[in-house]
Every structure is written in structure tokens, then in C-alpha cells.
């Protein structure tokens with residue numbers, strides 16, 4: 281059976297359209313607005329959502345997402361809050377939603393229990409940046425049992441053979457990290473090198489859709505980088521946008537949500 | 549009983565611990581480091597260069613000093629001190645940085661990064677980077693930069709750039725995050741010299757190998773001084789666990805040698821502490837599965853110790869495995885006990901130990917009554933206390 285994510289991505293492929301994924305940090309800027317933000321990006325036309333589960337030590341993140349995680353944890357967000365947000369979201373939306381996070385909070389929750397609750401909540405899959413294939417067996421087994429996709433990542437320095445292997449074990453799509461770097465790193469000067477690498481990756485990754493992320497800030501970035509991919513993911517730029525909107529006391533919650541919807545809309 | 553201990557396996561697993569939980573960017577880099585280590589470590593020329601530097605630059609072999617008055621004071625058999633404090637730069641840390649920088653050079657790397665807590669590993673890294681003319685960036689928690697200002701000045705004098713880690717608790721944990729993030733961003737030209745037996749495979753195995761010279765020397769020196777083939781008891785402090793594993797490892801398959809690792813109990817085990825093995829639980833930090841201090845949500849807790857080098861919420865995966873196997877006994881000593889340890893060793897032997905080392909000294913009071921009265925006890929005197937004088941004076 282094809283997952284909701286796979287169905288969505290294949291439908292877009294067939295129509296010749298690029299997929300857009302939008303990242304949000306659960307609980308940022310406050311746990312009380314997670315669902316407002318999920319709805320806002322959903323209305324902005326995102327094809328799927330990547331909801332970040334904050335961690336105290338997020339190794340692959342640049343400053344914006346690090347900061348959002350720290351704020352969310354200080355505001356008291358829990359893993360259960362994140363699952364509850366998905367439950368509430370699923371009451372009115374079918375947009376595919378992946379949880380992004382680091383492995384330790386999942387281990388603490390219990391891998392099997394986490395997969396069970398995530399599936400029940402309506403989560404479609406996971407992206408775990410500090411869980412390379414060799415360490416992934418327990419999560420893969422339980423995710424598979426619950427029909428959850430486990431998305432693996434490749435980077436510009438990933439050898440060809442390994443890209444193929446990652447394509448074999450990945451479900452949903454393969455996440456192509458645009459640069460050897462952190463989320464939110466500037467990519468404007470490196471467009472050409474990135475496109476050469478994406479073209480190379482496209483030739484090796486054939487069983488999954490290929491999506492590119494890290495450093496995409498604008499529609500122009502997105503268009504330039506999706507030439508050789510099936511779509512793109514925007515994270516830090518969204519987080520920065522939220523930070524700016526929440527720094528403006530003149531805006532009501534509804535207005536902030538509306539402006540975020542507009543921002544997301546502007547990306548595709 | 550023969551343990552036939554041969555961890556780690558080819559995936560860097562010490563039982564359920566270890567492994568490599570890192571972003572994909574680092575996988576090819578870790579493989580390259582491992583391949584270089586496996587190629588060059590057995591290489592005669594590499595060995596010659598490493599041993600030559602240990603001898604002429606570090607000052608090895610370090611002495612094994614009979615602590616006569618300390619033994620008397622504690623009513624113990626014979627306590628010996630393995631004098632890693634006499635290594636160039638004042639702690640054992642340089643055994644490892646020499647090994648790693650030689651590897652970095654063989655790999656053609658031009659830029660060195662490191663994390664540091666007390667600043668001892670940072671100084672040892674800045675020192676070898678200067679010796680070989682490589683660019684060096686050391687990440688250090690902003691809080692630790694204040695506590696260990698002298699070591700910051702030393703690193704700067706040695707030509708290293710010290711970058712403050714301002715995230716989280718602003719201590720060793722956060723400095724390590726920043727160093728890993730730097731490596732993720734600069735994989736091609738940069739070699740990350742990790743300062744303890746922590747981090748992803750192959751680091752715990754590699755750092756152990758570069759420190760096992762400590763235990764190898766102890767074995768020869770004990771034979772020479774006592775006529776015994778093996779010491780009876782080994783004691784070392786445990787932050788990440790490098791000075792401890794360096795001394796323990798050559799004796800692991802000899803169960804007659806009792807081993808004690810001493811963690812930092814900070815203000816007490818029910819208060820703020822850094823006693824990862826005594827009080828922690830299993831999880832992933834800095835790329836390895838091990839015991840760690842965490843809350844019920846799996847977020848890493850803040851550690852506390854008076855000694856910056858032990859102020860870390862994780863521990864090397866091999867120590868977690870050795871504890872589970874029952875091969876090493878782990879104890880914890882408080883800040884207060886460590887300060888008493890500093891005074892005890894200073895007054896009885898004329899040796900001012902580092903605050904880290906003082907935890908091992910303090911544990912003698914608990915260990916001595918439990919072992920045979922004629923035991924040969926070796927304490928790893930992992931570092932000298934000069935760097936801690938300000939902290940010591942503030943507390944006495």
C-alpha cells in the first residue's frame with residue numbers, strides 16, 4: 281500500500297509539478313500556536329509538512345532552528361504536545377506530515393511506542409538526521425510495521441554506491457542535503473556546484489522522489505534547485521519569518537497566521 | 549576467568565553502546581578517519597614518529613611515583629601515582645593529540661578543530677597544531693572560558709583561535725556541539741581532534757589506542773618497582789574517560805586487576821552532579837550510544853562539577869559497557885571531597901593535582917579499606933593543578 285506521502289509526491293510528479301515541504305518547529309514560538317502555524321502553512325499550499333520535535337542538542341541545525349528548539353523547550357513543549365498537535369491537525373487536513381527530530385527523545389519515548397502513537401495520531405513518516413542507515417534498524421522495523429515512511433538523507437560528499445543504498449532503504453523520498461553544512465546556511469554563491477551534485481544524485485536515486493533542502497530562502501532559490509529534483513523543503517527561512525512576525529506587537533494572531541500563509545504561498 | 553574482551557566490533561559497538569549517530573555528511577569523514585587509522589597505526593614509520601614525539605616532546609615514559617606518605621596517611625599498602633601531570637602541557641591529553649595530529653597530517657588535512665572543557669585538551673591540541681604549523685580552532689563554552697582563563701590565554705599564545713560556545717549551558721557539551729557543527733560545515737579540509745573516548749566510531753577506539761601507552765608503562769614500572777606482574781588496583785577519574793581507559797585497557801583481560809573509575813558527584817548525587825554512570829540512563833549524545841544525564845523527555849541535562857574537565861553529561865561508550873560487564877567499578881566523589889583530595893596530595897606528596905585527578909585521590913578513602921592491605925594501588929595522576937589555582941583559592 282502506498283503511503284499518503286508517496287501518493288502525494290507521485291501525483292505531483294505525474295502533473296510535472298514540484299513538491300514543496302515546509303518545516304515548522306513544534307512549540308515555537310509557543311506550544312499554544314503550533315496548530316495555528318500548521319494550518320497557516322497548510323493554507324499556504326504546502327504539499328507536505330515537516331514538524332520538528334525540539335531537541336536540546338540538535339547537531340545538524342544552524343542558528344535559526346537551534347534557537348527555535350531552545351525557545352520551544354523553554355516554553356515547555358513535550359513529545360506528547362507534538363503528537364497532540366498532529367491529532368488536532370488531522371481532524372481537518374489530509375496534507376502529509378512528517379516528524380523531524382533527533383533520535384534520543386525517540387529512544388526515551390520508546391521506539392515501538394513512539395511509532396504506535398505517531399501512526400495513531402496521523403503522522404506519515406520520520407526524518408531523523410542523526411540516524412544513519414547502519415543505526416536505523418529498530419526504528420525502521422517499527423516504522424514499517426505501522427506503515428510510516430522513514431526518509432534518509434544524502435549529502436554532497438556521499439559516495440555513489442552509498443546513494444544507491446540509501447535510495448534502496450528510504451521510503452517516501454530521499455532528502456538531498458544541498459551543502460555540506462547546517463540548516464540555514466547561505467547557498468546563493470554555490471548554486472552551480474549544488475546543481476551539478478543534484479544532477480549526479482538524480483541519476484543514482486531512481487526508486488524514490490528526490491527532494492532538496494537546507495538553505496532555500498526564496499521562490500527563486502527553490503526554482504533553481506528543483507531543476508533536477510522532484511521538489512524542495514524550506515525550513516530556516518520559515519522559522520525566521522515566524523520569528524519576525526512574532527516580534528511585531530502590532531499584529532494580531534490572525535494577522536500573523538495570514539502573513540505566514542502569504543509567505544509560504546510566495547515560495548512556490 | 550578470561551574475559552576475551554575485544555570490543556568494539558567493526559561498527560564501533562561496545563555491547564549495546566557506541567556506534568555512529570551522526571548526520572550523513574560525517575559518515576564518509578568517519579570512514580576516512582577509520583581507514584587512515586587502520587592503515588597508519590600499524591605502520592612502522594608512523595609508530596616511530598609517534599613514539600619519538602612521546603619521548604622527546606611529551607617527556608614519556610612518565611614516572612611512576614611511590615606515594616609513601618600518602619600510603620601511610622591512608623593506611624594503605626603501596627599507592628603509586630602514574631605521573632601524567634608531568635607530560636608536556638600538564639596532563640595526559642597530549643598523548644592523544646599527538647596521535648591524532650599525525651593522522652591528520654597523513655590524511656592531508658590542513659585545519660584542526662577541537663572542543664575543550666577545562667582547556668587541557670584545547671591546550672594540548674593548540675600545542676601540537678603549533679608544533680606542526682596547522683591552523684587550529686578550539687571551541688570552548690563561554691562559561692568555561694571564564695573559569696579557565698589561564699588556559700584560554702595559553703591557547704591563544706599558541707596561535708589557536710578560541711571560539712566561545714554560547715548555546716545551551718555554555719560548557720563542554722555545547723563546545724562539542726559547536727565542534728561537530730564546524731566539522732559538518734568543513735568536512736574536506738578539517739580534522740576534528742576529539743579530546744576523550746567519546747563521540748562516534750572510530751573515536752572511542754582510536755583515542756583509547758593513543759592513550760594505552762599509560763597502562764603499558766604502568767605494567768612495566770610496577771614489575772620493575774614491586775616485582776609483581778600486575779598491579780592489584782587501578783584508580784582513575786572519569787570525565788569522558790580517556791585517562792582511565794588508557795590506564796585500564798592493557799589490563800582488561802586480567803581480572804585479578806581491580807579497576808575503579810571515579811566520576812564527579814558535584815554537589816551530591818541527589819543535587820547537581822556529573823555522575824553519568826552512577827545516575828544516568830542509556831541514550832545518544834554526540835554521536836554515540838552510552839549512559840548520559842537526561843530528563844524524561846530525552847533532553848540532555850546540565851551537568852555540574854567543580855572541575856570543568858568532568859563537567860559533562862555523557863561518558864565514553866566503553867565505560868558504559870565495562871560497567872555493565874562488572875569489569876570496572878564506578879564511584880562518584882563530590883566537589884568538596886575533590887578539594888580535600890587536592891589538599892591531601894599537596895600536603896603529603898608535594899604534588900598539586902588537577903581538580904579532575906583529585907576525584908581519584910578522594911576515592912582512595914573508600915577504596916583502600918575494601919582491598920587487601922598489601923595491595924599495589926596505582927592512581928592515574930592525570931594532570932597538574934596549576935590551571936585550577938583560582939578555583940581552589942576561591943573555595944578554600
Ligand SMILES: Cc1ncc(COP(=O)(O)O)c(C=O)c1O
Nearest residue numbers: 668787788789790791857930931
Ligand atoms: C587533568 C585531567 N584529567 C581528567 C580529565 C577528564 O577527561 P578524561 O575522563 O577523558 O580523562 C581532564 C579533562 O579535561 C583533565 O584535564
